[in-house]
Amino acid sequence: MVVKKNFHPLKVWAYIKNQVLFVLIWSFVVWLLFHFTQEKALALNFTPIGILGSALAIFVAFRNNSSYGRWWEARTLWGGIVNSSRVFARLVITFTDSHSHRENYDKNRSEAFKKSLVYKQIAWTHAMRLHLRQQNSWEEIEAFLDKEEYELIKSKNHKPNAIQLLIGQQIYDAMANGTLGGFDSFQMEGQLLALTNYQGGAERIKNTPLPRQYDYFTRVFVILFALLLPFGLLGFFTSDILIQLSWLIIPLSVLIAGVFIIMERTGAANEDPFENKITDVALTSICNTIERNLRELLGETDLPEKTQPVNGYLF
Amino acid sequence: MVVKKNFHPLKVWAYIKNQVLFVLIWSFVVWLLFHFTQEKALALNFTPIGILGSALAIFVAFRNNSSYGRWWEARTLWGGIVNSSRVFARLVITFTDSHSHRENYDKNRSEAFKKSLVYKQIAWTHAMRLHLRQQNSWEEIEAFLDKEEYELIKSKNHKPNAIQLLIGQQIYDAMANGTLGGFDSFQMEGQLLALTNYQGGAERIKNTPLPRQYDYFTRVFVILFALLLPFGLLGFFTSDILIQLSWLIIPLSVLIAGVFIIMERTGAANEDPFENKITDVALTSICNTIERNLRELLGETDLPEKTQPVNGYLF
Amino acid sequence: MVVKKNFHPLKVWAYIKNQVLFVLIWSFVVWLLFHFTQEKALALNFTPIGILGSALAIFVAFRNNSSYGRWWEARTLWGGIVNSSRVFARLVITFTDSHSHRENYDKNRSEAFKKSLVYKQIAWTHAMRLHLRQQNSWEEIEAFLDKEEYELIKSKNHKPNAIQLLIGQQIYDAMANGTLGGFDSFQMEGQLLALTNYQGGAERIKNTPLPRQYDYFTRVFVILFALLLPFGLLGFFTSDILIQLSWLIIPLSVLIAGVFIIMERTGAANEDPFENKITDVALTSICNTIERNLRELLGETDLPEKTQPVNGYLF
Amino acid sequence: MVVKKNFHPLKVWAYIKNQVLFVLIWSFVVWLLFHFTQEKALALNFTPIGILGSALAIFVAFRNNSSYGRWWEARTLWGGIVNSSRVFARLVITFTDSHSHRENYDKNRSEAFKKSLVYKQIAWTHAMRLHLRQQNSWEEIEAFLDKEEYELIKSKNHKPNAIQLLIGQQIYDAMANGTLGGFDSFQMEGQLLALTNYQGGAERIKNTPLPRQYDYFTRVFVILFALLLPFGLLGFFTSDILIQLSWLIIPLSVLIAGVFIIMERTGAANEDPFENKITDVALTSICNTIERNLRELLGETDLPEKTQPVNGYLF
């Protein structure tokens, strides 16, 4: 996620250089052609190109709107993961403690249970992040699981599903041995359900790109527009007075086409929020927040450092 | 679902060839007429056509917006089916196991129950897919049902409803014989309810097209625009200097009308997401994911292969 | 609901004839005036009319968007009624059957209860349809109620409310006499609640039109635009070359104003989805689906015929 | 709420007269200036004004969209109040009656409880209306409360909160004395919760206007546009042929600026739905519906008259 408010010009340049160079070269070629041939017939009337531009602006706006909608939904789903992780941890802690007046209460067992279950939820969160970004560094979740559990999880195709099954089983074991009781499992299930729904939502965004046709044709039309633009602009410089200024079509082409290209690129950047790019939803940072919050709820004080933006980017 | 990022030009051509050929031929005819008559009165002023184009762009954007909204809602509903299927399977497994300390626990009965119920959920998912795509290959669900159940389902009009009734009955049988107990059925009902809601949502999209008037008139107006366009473009080539370039109205007509036609077609393609077309929501792939996930949760390891895109299309 | 993909030209003509004839006659009058006076001052510049057209397109798009939003919400609410009716029927059946191992189980009583309660839900659905369309043919629900119940319902102002109260009372009678038990009523209440919410949503759309000002002024502005348009188009035919083509303002006026008029009419058609018009949400068909589904769940096989579109319209 | 489909021209005139007179007078002044000075330099080119108009149309559309969204949300929240009031009343009645087979059932006590609690819900609804519209006629709720309760409520700052606390307390009193029992209170709480959420939503809309900057600058820009418009239109009447028609800038200014002004005003009218204006959500009518529905559910037959529109307005 980009968090800085202003961009260094060099960074912006790197971001848009290919497209801008293409327009620059193309408009320069058109101008050269005109300059040496002095062929006024090269100049197209601008009006139809203008109509094309208006229609294009509407289509790009539609694409960017959908694209931003996906990105924001992805962020909202992960916001839900933060919420449900917190609630789940709070329930684990208060429910386990609420049985402390019972006869068969075993403080060590209960404390171990709390830590183990909350750590599994932290593991699930990190696993979701790795799963969505298609990274294989499963050792990141090793510290939050028993050795045996970790081996089991590693052997499964779908790690987050497998961790959640473990969480579910541990809850019912605790219900059986008296660490939990009453309707405790009932309420915890509500959070497991919510987490599965958030998980499925994130997978949906990951696996279902914006219909490729919108993306493809928007890109193609912007290029066509950029190709036609210098001819349209030439029309304004065919009079005798202005003909020596015809080179102005080069900066004007770059500027006008640039606006469309950048808007198209900006929208495209948000289409896929789980690709380990700088425009990703900041999963690493969100997982860090969850880990810090949950471990503080457990009463731990040696929390991991808060993830900080690097060069204005937060991963 | 289209998953490839770029299209082979030949494929794109196949997709839009009818419309483009129509514009090509029509603008050629207009140009011929002009070329041989040299009748400048054929040239319309471009401005009213431009207004038409702006209005059209707005209307097409509205239609595409609604159309994409339908497609994405359909995908989201099936995402919900993935989620609820996973949660249901997890509940079946952990709830059944949670009674293992009871006196009347019968491991064989419980294991058979888990498999039978989770398989019914897989069957329901495949049945929903066949039902929505109006396919009759019910043999695809045979492996997930008892012979008797399969015959019963086949005799019903609405297969998914009938499978869900079976699931419900099996849960209460298990409550009665002690395989399940307490509030287990209560929580499972939550997922059956969610699944019925997703099912109804998908049927709604299937049975209720985008109001036909929007579709019809958008199509008609795009054609009218394409018919008028060459006359409007002629206006730019009636001066003595440019008249020999009047053939340019042909590529310009194809280009400008093409943008509108392709945008209109692109929107139309997403209108109906359950028609077994390449632009469908990828139901086959989603059902495969559910089957793989649920069977892995049951502990199976001989999972079916993951569905892969063929030629960039995922069904 | 319109389900056919293409419209017979005569039908389309009937739909838009008033508006088109108005533009036709008006533009003819303007042309006659110009033709006989040859007064070039009649021609307005097209640009301000173009601006008016752009603004109008945006306003019409807003109105149509809101109007389609209402229609689709109405359809979604009825989709919810389908879902909740199915779930309710399934709960009635599986819950009643789940008590078959109890001592005081009375098969006849239970079967009668199932049929009576599911039929009441069918009656409620039909009553909602008649209520929303303000039709008084209450005999349509007679077959689904006891004679006494039917007389009671007929005496009430708000029939659907009264049927739902009956359903609620019958559930608690069944809880009292052992036909149901445990938390059965608790879960059924969830569906009664959902149905009341869908009902209230549909009544809201029925009773609260789109703010009339939007509707009224959009209509007025389209007419003003159509009145100005021929004068604006005249401007293109005042040169000596083109003056003999001035009659072209007539087809051009019809075409351009026609696009705006049809878009405005198309939006207006979806504003009110419960008026027994061809553009209604297809309530009769949806009620038929519910009746067929619920009676099949009860095990009945002599289901009513599926409602089919007539002339491409589904009511 | 405006319910009539057409407006009397005089009413429309009253609605927009200030704005239209302003444009009329201003364009007349501009025309006079031009007429007597014959200064062609007064005429601005129309194109930049056209761009301003396009941008303005987009901004006005955005504002109207948000404004209508607020109004419709307000209506939807009150639709929710209708639904939850009905469900609450049905629960009170069926739950109370469901205990009639118990030993300590006291018919008089139960009937009094039903009426008292349902009437309190009616009181709450009317109190919400008065609270939102900042009216002080609390005597309207006197008939639905005991004398003592009414005095208590009147002494509180936030009447609806206080009534709901009374409702909650009465439920638990009834749980204690056996009028209610089991999980009755649990289910009723669901509706009290929903009602608090609808209440909070309505208060949010009441207390948080659309950001004033949007409102203010939209208004200012429309006025600036109206001020510039006559100069822009003059440009079309500076030629020798058309100069005697220069008075046409007056009706054209009124017409074009009028469209923008009316659209801006129309949007502004829906911004605040709880102000006791004719464009309000029809709270009085909705409260009347709730009172009629709830009293019919109680079995009463002397219901208050249905609120009817007066002069096409429903309050």
Next chain:
Amino acid sequence: MVVKKNFHPLKVWAYIKNQVLFVLIWSFVVWLLFHFTQEKALALNFTPIGILGSALAIFVAFRNNSSYGRWWEARTLWGGIVNSSRVFARLVITFTDSHSHRENYDKNRSEAFKKSLVYKQIAWTHAMRLHLRQQNSWEEIEAFLDKEEYELIKSKNHKPNAIQLLIGQQIYDAMANGTLGGFDSFQMEGQLLALTNYQGGAERIKNTPLPRQYDYFTRVFVILFALLLPFGLLGFFTSDILIQLSWLIIPLSVLIAGVFIIMERTGAANEDPFENKITDVALTSICNTIERNLRELLGETDLPEKTQPVNGYLF
């Protein structure tokens, strides 16, 4: 939050002065250049600039739409906090009182419990406000907590999480000692869950700005547009008649660019609703409402004063 309907011109001026001065100076420079060189080649054709303006209006509308969506979502989340705080307080009061007929009821203990728990909810609300606005004046919550609790909370990184854990623990202590009983905790958990979700939503908006690229490029494009505009306007004043009016490009530039700049600034102002700026969601006022409402529900009468707008701004 801005609550006044009109702005004092001086305030508006302060708000937009930088941008307007920039356009003023730049257009003056352009005009000077033109005035002294009389170089007609300085004048660009307006049409491409117009297209740029149209595209820009669409992009600015998209940004403002998203920006307002964030602001309104932030307000809605805090509206949810109001609702859930009220419901939670009502539940605490009615549930505690409902056990007054029990043997082990201790009035003092129960009253202290009610006050302590409701005050903790008030503390949570104020803590959320300070947390979101990154203020450190934690003494504002001191009055609502025990001394020991306050020290504990102050030692934690995430104060609202820690307060909610305290609330949860106090509920289960009360369940254990008989102050609460039955399913009381179950229903209270529903509100704690809702509050965590609202909290997470507000943190999401706080921590995830609108993608910076949209913000940055929209700003850059508006500036580019403002830079080009005076050259485009010059084109209308190069004829001999109008050349002495060429200074008009200065006010026209300010006006047209001003509309775009103000719209862009207006949208930017709503992007971040929790920054202690005048355009913030009015958290201080909302917290005051919650405190007043909850203390009135407890029966207190010495409520804090209602927060009033200062100079038309509500914080």
